[in-house]
Amino acid sequence: MYTEFFGLSAKPFDLLPNPKFLYLSKGHRKALSYLQYGVQEHAGFTLLTGEVGSGKTTLLRDIINKISHDTTLAMIFNTRVESQQLIAMINEDFGLQVDGKNKAQLLSDLNDFLLKECSEGRQPIIIVDEAQNLSEDGLEEIRLLSNLEADSFKLVQIILVGQPELKQLIAKPSLRQLRQRISISCHLNPLNREETEEYIFHRLATVGNRNCVTFLDGVIDRIYRFSGGVPRLINLICDFLLLSAFVEESREIDLELVNDAVSELSFEDASLLSGDFEKEAQPHQRLQNASSTDERLARIEENYAKLNATRSEQEAILERLSSQGSILEYLINQQQSQFGRIEEQLKKTAAQIDRLRAAVLSDGKRSVQQEPLHFDEVLKKNC
Template structure:
């Protein structure tokens, strides 16, 4: 919309994880180097974590693009799936036929495929993004895939990518084995104040005009303070700033404009937070109703069976559990 006004080829602050825009902060650079090393050295299991919007998907997409030609890739971006669906997604992305096949067949075919690739000296990699949504059971299945190996080499390398909750899931005792296999683990940190400035100008430059706007003194500090160094939040503020500047037909980003835009975003955030807390309250009430229904039906059954003594009402409101007399 505002591209031509600012002499830009494309929008600089879109929310899609476009690898072309990758800015290498210290932390992004370190993660990228570690992952590339892990892939080249075939270390087996790798983990990439970072806060929501910190740049995990952007980084992994950029890394994928720069991979050598001997690398064969399967990417899974949908993790709210059953174990059969997961194997199916993996095989499909490796180019295997999946329709109408059961899990045992899918696993056998994956194994055969990996052995074939090993013979051809190819390097198959599986990237699972949004891995924080995988259940512990699915993570265990993923670990089993890493068991596919010959006497001297791993047949499949796996990169798990996810938000910090992924680490919490991995901390469970039953996932000890998986945890022990992770050879490379990187966490993307929020970017610093100085990097925020470089990040903004880097994105403007990639979009076609580094000098599209002039940030007045203190305005980048305000963007940094609002975003706490999270690139997605920087993009949201900056896109909004450019739009507002366009409306006012100016190329200067003033303190007043920043204050106004951040004020609006904060009001909006509060609205969503309130909605979140209302919906979580409703969810809790629904859970209590469900639990009450279970208790009531249990009590009715016991009464019907003449077990009057077996009926005790729970003493605390928060636990509507049936307790044995």
Template sequence: MYESFFKLSKKPFELVPDPEFIYLSGSHKKALTYLDYGIRERAGFILLTGEVGSGKTTLIRNLLKKKYERVVLAKVFNTRVNFEQLLSMINDDFGLPVSGKGKVALLHDLNEFLVQQFAAGNQPILIIDEAQNLDVDLLEEVRMLSNLESSQSKLLQIVLVGQPELRQTLATPGLLQLRQRISINCHLTALKREELPQYIEHRMRVAGNACALEFTEETLDLLYCYSRGIPRLINTIADLALLTGAPRGPGPISANVVRQAARLLGHPVAHGQQPASRRTRPVGRPVWPRSADRGAGRRCTFR
């Protein structure tokens, strides 16, 4: 709608998790390094968490673009299911027949498939997104999938991706064994204020014109204040700001335009101060809740 006015080939602030647009902040770069290491080293369980809109799914899709040699992938995004339904979705994504099969048959088929893949030298990986929706019993069932093994190694690598609530669930005493199997443990944080101009410029460049628009420092401060540095919120506000600002003609996007866009989207009025963060833990606090086992996996909290 505003692309022609700003001489853009595409919209720069779409909400779809397009790896082409990913901006690797310090947090994202470090997480990507650890995730890449975990996959190459065939770590048993990998955990990636972050706030809603922090870029978890985009990061995973960027990771998968690396086209790892001999990786066979299954992805599950619908996690409001029971274990039999989850198992059916896993098998289906691996290309196995699932119609009319119950839990026992599905587990048998999955085990046979994993043994065949191991014999062929392949590396099956299961990615479960939105894993914060899994309850304790279901997470324990997922852990049991990692017991499928040959005499030499685990047959299935599992990546759990979810919001910070997933860590609260994993902290429960009944999931101690699962926590101890997590080898790579990462949490994405929001963008820093100084990363915001780079983030916007990067997305504008990918969209076809890095110099399409200008934000004043006051406007950037306000945008950061409303978005709290969360990429998805930055995108929604910036997209509406561009739509609102285009009819006003050339010139920097004003603070009033950003303020109007934020209000239309229902974000709280900032009054020049950063609103209280809705993150589940303050910066500087441990990634694991206090009640959890602190020794589980490589823990990396990135800022």
């Protein structure tokens, strides 16, 4: 909607985890290196954790895009399942038949498949996203999959991805065997103030114009304070700010616009977000005091969706009004054109009347007053 106004090829702050927009902060670069190393070295278990909206899925998709063609991949996103359902989902994602098979048959099929893949020079990888939702039984089932091995190497590599609660879950004494199998572990922290600014301009530059809008003094600070450096929250507020600037036909974003956006997105008093920006820990403390990060994010995303729906309705009304205005303008132009033609015709008629009068008077045989009927007939004939 606003991309043409700002000269952009696409929305820079879309919420979809598109690896094209991947911004490598210090933490993201480190995590990416660890994941790449784990894939290249066929590490048994790799653990990636981070807060909601920190960029875990975007990082994963970047890794997937760069995985070589000799890799076979199974990705599991629905983790609120029983252990047998989990195995069935893995087999199904690998393209195996699962209907009517019990757990033992599923595991046997999976083992045969992994052996076949490795014998043909392919590397099987299982990625489990949102792994914090797995039960202890589910995590233990994942651990047992790592026991599927040939004489000198593991048959499958497993990457567990989840929120910080996943690390707490794995820390339980009952899962110590799983914990001991994890060879690579990395955590994504929120961006700091400088990284937040770089992130915003990086996404603008990715779609064509990092200078399409001017952020006035204090605006980036306010965005950082609101988002706590969480990329998804940064995307939410920046998308809303660009939309608001577009509506106002402005290429500048000031503090008033940010305060309005914060109030609409979070239903919080924007004045609460003013203050000292020097302490980087302070945004995280405020986020935790208000509610947990995931609850806050869910609430803000819900408000964002509602506001987007309202904006879409307003846009549709404006488009209809614009269309009606174009039709009205066309009709007015048509009327003016018709009036112009009528005016020309009247001028021609007046000229003809003047010529007739001059001819009658110069003849001297009749007057217009004596023979009005004859004059009217002549006038009618000539008009």
